[in-house]
Amino acid sequence: MDFNDTPAEAEFRAQVKAWLAEAAAEYLTPPEKPWGLEEFVARSKAWQLKKFEAGYVGITWPKAIGGQGLTPMHQIIFNQEESRTFVPNGLYSIGLGMCIPTVFTHGSPEIAGRYVPKALRGEEVWCQLFSEPVAGSDLASIRTKAVRDGDEWVINGQKVWTSFAHKSDFGIVVCRTDFDAPKHKGLTMFIVDMKAPGMEVRPIRQMSGSSDFNEVFFTDVRVKDTHRLGEVGDGWKVSLTTLMHERLAVGGKPRGAPGYQTLMNVAKGVETDSGPAMERADVRNRIADTYIADEGIKLTQMRALSALSRGQIPGPEQSISKVVVAKTMQDMTAFAMDMAESAGFAVEPGSDLEKLQGSYMWSAGLRIAGGTDEILRNIIAERVLGLPGDLRPDKDTPFSQLKPL
């Protein structure tokens, strides 16, 4: 057992490190003041092009479509090294992580040829238009409607929780094309131009106060039939390709999020009725529990990496990651704020406690995004443990005739 790279991995890592030292020279420390959105987008585009020209984009994708034809381990090593820097790379995570694999898996060669190269170079930004106000966990209940009109489709409806919609050029959108088919069978996926007439993007303000997502309204938006991904009625199958990639993307503790060390730092400065907080059994126990959850997930990811490094498929243990991380973050940050009494409630910019307060607000969203705690437990129970699925009374009824029980 060891935590070392194989010789080939070490060579690739050294190559990436050397490249980053030069190419990312201006990003080796955090920016002095946060970038505005426009600057973030401009810097993201410049960085993506640099990466593309150096051959570090689409690392695992086939060479035929402009990828590098390397292994997941290469991608992970690149990600690990890139994440030691402060380069702006979030703008493309959804497009390249989820949308473009769907485009080249299900689109025609002409469509792939039109969109994939520009996405790789970062010239065009993509977003994913799946969730709706009435369809979150139950994605197959979406109602956004696409109606055929000659060699075009006309889309009407509303999507929600779309990251970077206002900065995207294109999106993939799943629509209902047959209301008389059962819910999973009447869906179709399209590529949509985010600047097309009838598209309206409005930011959502989250309970944390910040705006990281949007809602997108479609009013008679026209899409060419050539921009359909997969067959008419196969939208559910196509969306599973996308979501499979999402499950790989949403995982461990967010970068920079506070953990047991932050809790230890805060505890060191707190005096309680029964002495220094660091000497209190409940505080020490919470530090231990937080270490066990966060480090346990890191170690679990290392188990998966070990499998990938051997060219094997990781086991199902990765599925525990988000459900552990999100709730641990909420519990730990609430504990730390309580421990600090009123200082945990007052907001002081730049303090460790402010970081914990921010995570407390964000953790409530993290428990929902990319699969709620409840859906993830269903998935573990059904796919890993083999338990029977929930009864789905709406599964075989035409969508137009559905009535809730």
Added chain:
Amino acid sequence: MNFDLSDDAKTLKDAARKFLDARAGPPVARKVMNDGATHDAQLWAEVVDQGWPAARVPEAHGGLGLGADEACVLAEEIGRSLAPVPLMSTLAAIEALLIAGTEAQQAAWLPKLASGEAVGCIAWAEGSNSPTQMPVTKLDGGKLSGTKSPVIDGLVATLAIVTIATPEGPAMAIAALDGTTREKQDTLDLVRPSAKIAFNGTSAEALGTAADWVRLTERLAVLASWEALGTADAAREMTVAYAKDRVAFGQRIGRYQGVKHKLADMYIKAELARAHALHGCWAWGAGAPELSQAASAARVSSLDALRFTAEEAVQLHGGIGFTWEQDCQFYYRRNRLLAASIGSRAHWSDRLVRALENRNKAAA
């Protein structure tokens, strides 16, 4: 990155699983309980034939010279099968000798432990002390005085590693148990009985230093975490099978989220613990300084997984799970044995934070 058991360990695990599936399991545990036996002597003879007590003993002393990985998979399979044999106690005594034994002590005892001629135990408990609190038991002029209880496998053992008070803290002595007064100490675990052993001038030798005892507790914490994982897995699998079979309100109960989410939580806790148990196994095998934090995290997380699983296994079985005849009680009771075997959850949770504090201090 190769954060996984060695191929040899996986092969041993598969072989142990196959053997114990056929030879152990709840019915065999139940027979020992019903007979009031100290262990299953026939099964123990077969386990010795498999060479498992010899796993960690160096070849020079008649053993197989295997690594930490192999000891951990044996612990896991013993935990899973509830095999009523004194293997874990014997492996523990062997680790004590490997860490702290002089050449003469190793030569005297390791071959006997490897061949099954001797059976080991760890006599550290004196009621409500923790493993690092000073015991009352003393070694004076080569004679032990004091009473240890409960000593797991203490009725069948022929050799004890006994903790003693020294100026540097708790340390170890090694004593043959022939001639000592021992009686059964009733405990919550009815399958792996314990003893109360009174040392009244029993001949013994000092074994290593106080630091050696601390190191031993870390290895034993790792071994116990693998055993707990095996036990938790068996209890979960039994409960999953029941949830797929049992019908209530016209459905298999495993369809209800109130049931399946508990089973998912059992899996989540077990996999978190498995990551730490593997980390502990690595740190032990590599002689890494992270062992104290890795062993502590493995201990705490595995106890959490086992207690949750053992308790919710009874709950999800409903009334039948609370009966004497059903097997849930074995896991519920074993959860208490493992929680007490080498210091409580609270003890190890505090040790984990102390290890983190020491690491931070060293880094500063």
